[in-house]
Amino acid sequence: MTANDPSPHHLQLTRDGQLRHFLTLDGLSRDLLTDILDTADSFIEVGERTIKKVPLLRGRTVVNLFFESSTRTRSTFELAAKRLSADVLNLDISTSATSKGESLSDTLLNLEAMASDMFVVRHSQSGAPHFIAESVTPGVAIINAGDGRHAHPTQAMLDMLTIRQHKGGFEGLKVAIVGDVLHSRVARSQIRALNVLGVAEVRVIAPGTLLPKDVESLGCTVHYDMAEGMKDLDVVIMLRLQNERMEGALLPSEREFYRLYGLNRDKLALAHPDCIVMHPGPINRGVEIESAVADGPQSVILNQVTNGIAIRMAVMSMAMGGQLAERQRTQTQGGQV
Amino acid sequence: MTALLDIDQLLNELETGLRQVLADRGVDQPALIGIRTGGVWLADVLSKRLGLDEPFGELDISFYRDDFSRIGLNPRVKPSSLPFDTEGRDVILIDDVIMSGRTIRAAMNEIFDYGRPASIILATLIDLGARELPVQPDVVGRTLALEAHQRVKLRGPDPLHIELQEAGH
Numbered sequence: 122m123t124a125n126d127p128s129p130h131h132l133q134l135t136r137d138g139q140l141r142h143f144l145t146l147d148g149l150s151r152d153l154l155t156d157i158l159d160t161a162d163s164f165i166e167v168g169e170r171t172i173k174k175v176p177l178l179r180g181r182t183v184v185n186l187f188f189e190s191s192t193r194t195r196s197t198f199e200l201a202a203k204r205l206s207a208d209v210l211n212l213d214i215s216t217s218a219t220s221k222g223e224s225l226s227d228t229l230l231n232l233e234a235m236a237s238d239m240f241v242v243r244h245s246q247s248g249a250p251h252f253i254a255e256s257v258t259p260g261v262a263i264i265n266a267g268d269g270r271h272a273h274p275t276q277a278m279l280d281m282l283t284i285r286q287h288k289g290g291f292e293g294l295k296v297a298i299v300g301d302v303l304h305s306r307v308a309r310s311q312i313r314a315l316n317v318l319g320v321a322e323v324r325v326i327a328p329g330t331l332l333p334k335d336v337e338s339l340g341c342t343v344h345y346d347m348a349e350g351m352k353d354l355d356v357v358i359m360l361r362l363q364n365e366r367m368e369g370a371l372l373p374s375e376r377e378f379y380r381l382y383g384l385n386r387d388k389l390a391l392a393h394p395d396c397i398v399m400h401p402g403p404i405n406r407g408v409e410i411e412s413a414v415a416d417g418p419q420s421v422i423l424n425q426v427t428n429g430i431a432i433r434m435a436v437m438s439m440a441m442g443g444q445l446a447e448r449q450r451t452q453t454q455g456g457q458v
Numbered sequence: 459m460t461a462l463l464d465i466d467q468l469l470n471e472l473e474t475g476l477r478q479v480l481a482d483r484g485v486d487q488p489a490l491i492g493i494r495t496g497g498v499w500l501a502d503v504l505s506k507r508l509g510l511d512e513p514f515g516e517l518d519i520s521f522y523r524d525d526f527s528r529i530g531l532n533p534r535v536k537p538s539s540l541p542f543d544t545e546g547r548d549v550i551l552i553d554d555v556i557m558s559g560r561t562i563r564a565a566m567n568e569i570f571d572y573g574r575p576a577s578i579i580l581a582t583l584i585d586l587g588a589r590e591l592p593v594q595p596d597v598v599g600r601t602l603a604l605e606a607h608q609r610v611k612l613r614g615p616d617p618l619h620i621e622l623q624e625a626g627h
Contacts, residue, residue, distance in 0.1 A: 139530050156533045163518065166537035172571040175521035177531070438521075442530025449528045 132254055139443035142254045142263045143436045145272045146313045154281070154317055160435035161282050161428070167204065168430060177438045178207035181238040185211045187266070188244040193402055193426065194266050194276070198241050201433035210237070225249070226256065233258050239441060240264070247271035247306075260448045262440040264433075270306050276401050277310030279432040281318060283425050284356055287397050291315070295393075297324040297350055298341075300360035300382055300409050303331045303371070307401050308360060309339065316340040326350035327382065330371040347382055354392035359384050359400040359409045375408050385411040389419065397421045463610070463620040468583055468599035472500075473507045475597035476550065479579055485548040488579070491515035493565050494536065496554030496612040500583060503618065504552065515540035522564035538568065545573030554612035556582040559593035584610060584620070 133142045133149070140153065167175055183202040187195055195211065202209045214228065232240070239262040242250040247269030254263040267273040281291075288294055296315055302308045302325050315323045323341040325332065336343060344350030351357065362378065372378050384398065398410075398420045406412045415422060480488060490508075492501030494516055501514040520535035551565060562580060569575060581597040586604060604610060609623040 160531065160533070160535055163521070163535045163537045166539070167521065170572055174571065176567070177521055177526055438531050439533075442526060445527045446530040 132251070135443045135447050137446070139446060140436070140439045141443035141447060142250075143274055143440050144250050144254055144263065144265045146274050146277060146310050146317065147272075149317070151317050151319065154278070154314065157278055157432070157435050157439065158282050158285060160439060161278075161431040164204075164431040164434040165428070167434075168427070174204050174206055176206050178202065178205035178238075178441055181207045181441060182236060183207045183209050183239045183241065183437070184232055184235075184237045185209065185241045185266075186214060186232070186243070187212065188214045188242075188249070189267070190215060191243055191266070193429070194243065197426065197429040198264075198266060198275075198433050198437075201430050201437060202239075202241075204430070205434055205438055207239075207437075210235075225253075229253060229257065233261065237261060238444075239437065241266050241437075243267045245269055259451075260444050262437075262444045264436060264440060267306055270304060270309070272310045273306040273401075274310050275429070275433055275436055276307045277314045278436070279425055279429040280307075280311055280358065280399060280401070281314050282428045282432055283399060283421055284397070286424070286428070287421060288355060291318040291320045294320040294355045295322045295324070295353055296320050296356040296358065297326050297344070297354050298358045298360060299326040299347065299350070299384065301331045301362050302327050302336060302360065303333050304363040305360050311358060312339045312341050324350050324354075328372075328378075347388055348391055351388055351391040354396045356397050356399065357384065357389070357392060359398070359404075361401065361403065362405060362408055379408055383407075383409055383411065384414050386413055386417075389414055395419070399425060401425070463600070463622060465617075465619050468620070469500075469503060469507070472581055472583060472597060472599045473504060475599075476504065476508065476579070476581055479596050483548070483577070483579075485577075485579075487512075487548070488550045489515065489542050489544065489547040489575075490550050490552065491517055491540065491565075491569065493551070493553040493561060494518045496583075496614070497552045499612065499614040499618055500552045500554060502615065504550075504581075513541045515542065517565055517568060519561060519564040519568055522568045524560055524564065540572055543573060544569060544575045547575050549575045549578045550581060551578050552581050554582065555584045555586060555610060556580075556593075556595055556598075557586045557588050559589050559591035562593045563591055583612060586610070 133144055135141050185195055185198055199209050241264045242253055243266040249268050250263050250265040265272060265274055298308050298311060312323055324344055325336060325341050326344045326347050398414055400422050404410055404415055490501050490505050490510055492498035498516045505514045516539045518536050518538045520532040580595045582595045583599040585598045585601045607625040611621045613619050613621050
């Protein structure tokens, strides 16, 4: 690889293998994912202190660029940036400049002119954060906060952190992802992360209409029958039914879906007795999951939210660190020429 | 040089010096904190030697380093752990080697994010001089003046020993 090689696999990494953007889990090694989890563990400790702040991003400007609405992801990214001592700007673009006709490129040029150091991007178009990372000024880090049906890498990593906390590791685990895999960027990133980190088995449990074509090629087995898919599970991850993304009749009815694929106490009883229950939120009670399960002793749904802050602190500080180290190298080399 | 770096001798110096400072200041219940990694090994040894019942704290200063903007984040960061409330306590802060003083500055910034200690006593096994910041240890095991090609490193935890490295030409 040459110094200026912009090949997509290396867009996320510096020449030294440090993270500089966080767009997708594709192409990232098990070692790097483990580094992210370990760093997040240290940030969990920071979140338990009297003063929940460290000075890593002091004087840096982080722009939350949300082209699609979000409550949990945006607020945990904001809190993560603030706990790293960054200055944070929240832009809800769906109600802003683009509605006045400004193009994405022009919006970005204006934000770069404000000396931003990092963009956290959510967009309904797959690949938008990647596009921005390719065109942004060198030295500015891009973090993907969810793009179309493509990826939601910080969500997948906070799920991995939650699994590791409760199970001690990944070896030998049987994990199932249940529900609307077709519309889920979270599921794609999760399947990738689980395979890279080396679980024993990844299953998807869903009706055929809610599965992407060739889903097995992502690295999972398919179960149409939930009772069968729940057997011996260590982790069950429920997905939100994304009604807003559904076009046409993919489902007979919500009630029918709940009967077949909703997680209730009876179905959970088929899994391993200490199987944990996860959900990226927001949950639709009585559509994907019974309240008694969502609030029950096996649920770790609120742990996921807490871990979301730590994972985002880890990814933001690692990517910013990579960018700063690269800026430093460029300056030093420039001085020598 | 080997004789100068006898670990037991240096630990004796450190223990004696610490007992003296604690007596001078009238401190009888100090809270011990070691800086990862060498300082933590030393905190383990000194905690026993000083007969402290309370578990000691472990500090990882990676989130407070002033060279983050030059080299990025240390990928091997571990959680800090202070198993006591630092607020109002007399703290003994221990590290293996002091040179520029930047590590100690970062460590003190971190300690203050847990609470406001009554005082901090700084103890280091080896002082190499070459300070870049106005930070001085209260207790030192040994002060050394190294040649430009020499490096010193504490190895451990079992057995704890000091390694003097001669860099090649």
